[in-house]
Amino acid sequence: MDQNPIPLPKEYPVPHDFHSNLRKRFLDFFKQQLGEQAKNSIVFLKGAVTIDKHDDDQQYRVEQESNFKYIFGCDLLDCYGILEVESGKVTVFVPKYPESYKMWMVVYSNEEIKEKYRLDDVQYVDQLESWIEKRAPSKLFIYKGQDSDSKLISSYPDFPYLSKYQVDEEELYWTLNECRVKKTDQEIEILRYVALLASESHENVMRKIRVGNKEYQMEALFKYHNFVYSGCRFTPYECICASGTGGATLHYIENDKTIEDKQLILADMGARYYGYNSDITVTFPSNGKFDEKQSIIYNAVLDAQRQVFASLKVGVNWGDMHFLAERIITQHLLDAGLLVGTIEELMQNRIGKIFFCHGLGHLLGMRTHDVGGYNKGCPPRIPELQSLRFRRDLEVGMVFSNEPGIYFVDFIIQEAFKDETKARFLNQEKISEFMYVGGVRLEDDIALTANGAEILNLVPRSIAQVEACMRGEDWKLIQ
């Protein structure tokens, strides 16, 4: 065991006015939508609740629900929060614990909570009904809607006594989502920090993991690096550490295999800080050197990613970007002899979709697949782009992933071989030779600011960079 001390962490200092700025911007937009309705109304949100582990006296370590965090900044569980629309005043209602709990857990006083989270007022949950009664709002706005990805309905306050009031379940959902789609500069600062943190963690994994290691050791190393250097206890999503053909399962989270020689490793892992996420994927060879077929597939994906990035600007439609990526990938597969036909035929028959089988990217923020992708008034989901999580025209403040990929998914390819409308475009023998490649995904986090598109992460991308990094060299000096 070595005796080296642990370096001190470098936490990002979130500005004190972070949430008051978010609230101000939201209320400006909300009031603009509401007009007269805003008068004397309140926004009423429910925070994350405690989840028991089975019948054990243990609970899951739950993080705050993202809207609650966004508006109130408060991390405590089992709370409700009220934002008064006209004044912008925020009151959080917290559970009241018996005095004896103080022996077991840290119990903050309401005064401490108010100060810590810079709230206007803190009350107990059991005072909620009488508080609202006294306040007599003209309207209560509830965040209730079906998520376009999960199809789940968010949890909302549903006390019986609310029937005494006018409750609006329409306006808040889309307006709050719309604000969350367009990040403030302060939000982008955190997203940049968390993308760079995850980049370092990825680089550390790439330098150390070799043939013979277990996939989960990548996850262990990555999480450790985030946690020890920046206090990031959580990851935004389960780490995907896939070796060999595991890379062909898009959300492979088993991470239980031993890494073998001549495999590609697909590592899709992000960091999470103050509720904001990064989502970054790298792909690298287990033995430090890409073979010829791995290089062909890798460079096809990289080319798609780079050409998409070069095309990004305000007004560009993200659905068009998906088709651009698909075209580039298809062209590479055609050039390499895996496909047969003309590029136009291949695009028309969506042959590239057999290999690039998911959407090009998703909005990113307090959720990995962030809200608002198919918000009110935006281009709807279309059958041709069923897996694309948003199809909006790009606007300043949007943060999203750019993640083309090529996968050799056995059951999809076998089905395509059997489908005569597709089989005639496929070189079966050649494709079979590539199956061992598994999957390549390259995922960047992009922010579209007034200055243009910016890649928030910094990881080795070109084959020369990846191989240099794995040799322990300074890959940043290389193209």
Place this chain on the structure above:
Amino acid sequence: MDQNPIPLPKEYPVPHDFHSNLRKRFLDFFKQQLGEQAKNSIVFLKGAVTIDKHDDDQQYRVEQESNFKYIFGCDLLDCYGILEVESGKVTVFVPKYPESYKMWMVVYSNEEIKEKYRLDDVQYVDQLESWIEKRAPSKLFIYKGQDSDSKLISSYPDFPYLSKYQVDEEELYWTLNECRVKKTDQEIEILRYVALLASESHENVMRKIRVGNKEYQMEALFKYHNFVYSGCRFTPYECICASGTGGATLHYIENDKTIEDKQLILADMGARYYGYNSDITVTFPSNGKFDEKQSIIYNAVLDAQRQVFASLKVGVNWGDMHFLAERIITQHLLDAGLLVGTIEELMQNRIGKIFFCHGLGHLLGMRTHDVGGYNKGCPPRIPELQSLRFRRDLEVGMVFSNEPGIYFVDFIIQEAFKDETKARFLNQEKISEFMYVGGVRLEDDIALTANGAEILNLVPRSIAQVEACMRGEDWKLIQ
């Protein structure tokens, strides 16, 4: 960034007959209790279910429910399992996923599941009703009962069609718990492995963490060590990494403070492997050297822990052990001048309880606070030992924690100062001088085997050992 490769992990090879042995032992006991009732009956268990993260398309990483794991060994979620009492045959019912899921996640075939978990049969959940109908059991035994610690009721199968059958909700709960209380040698092997793993992780933290570090860096380091060397992704409970007065909150899990000079650090952290837990607490000085007051408190707790251990044997009552520990702690506090009076007066008035405010220890196994503490036929919970999680006579196969502690809990001590029946035994001035010590807890994991009591963990315990470890020396050579 260093380029050192990550060492290969050393996973413990769980024997192939592990669960069949557990089942055989359980069925022998169960049939003995049931007599004629056993005939043609089945045990019907529900496994852990998927938990969504809010309305996000993400789920928590849930582990299998412990009874389900114990009987079936199967880690998959959203399953049901049936154990046929007479034949011992096991069938697990798994969810059926649409074909398209295979693109996103690893979907095992029923044949693969059967082989992986050595089950007799695997069916889909939607076949459950007709399977039971065809099987026509005389009785279904359901695991349903209120946990003596959490007061929660375990989740159980509650399909409407079960009303057609004779359902018994009594026998399974206490019999299965009783088997789980007495560990097999194979179970103790895993518990030994996971205690030694956590011991190494603790030692690593102790060697590296110093003044200026954040508390969460201990958690990061501990989790990393478990995960990277043994594949332990989960911890049995939230890591408690308390510096200074944080140690006086028993389940302090904030871990967000900076470690300061001259503080004691209380680290209560365990590892979890194959569903089995360790639960180990060490206490050490932030700057590597105990001061005088810290030493007095530390040695009081250590003396209690050692004397309890020396007294452990079959037939000893755990409640008596609690009182033994309390007596030793009280005597030390008396000797050090914090208390006033005779030891008998102090014990009679439970003055030690002001400082040693929790139970001496709990059963340990697939749950950190394991089942069966107050099982049918066992000594009940008594008001004098309200916080003690079991009060049984010790038997071969029991595994439990031995964790005396002394805490300077501000609100408890202030209350005692105000209570005249207690205040007269307290030297207020002297106690005030000790408040900064925070808390000392020393927690060992004990197995009572046919060979006697064994401490499963191996961590520095004496002051000389702790200080040697922190200097980087081989503390195992020191008393």
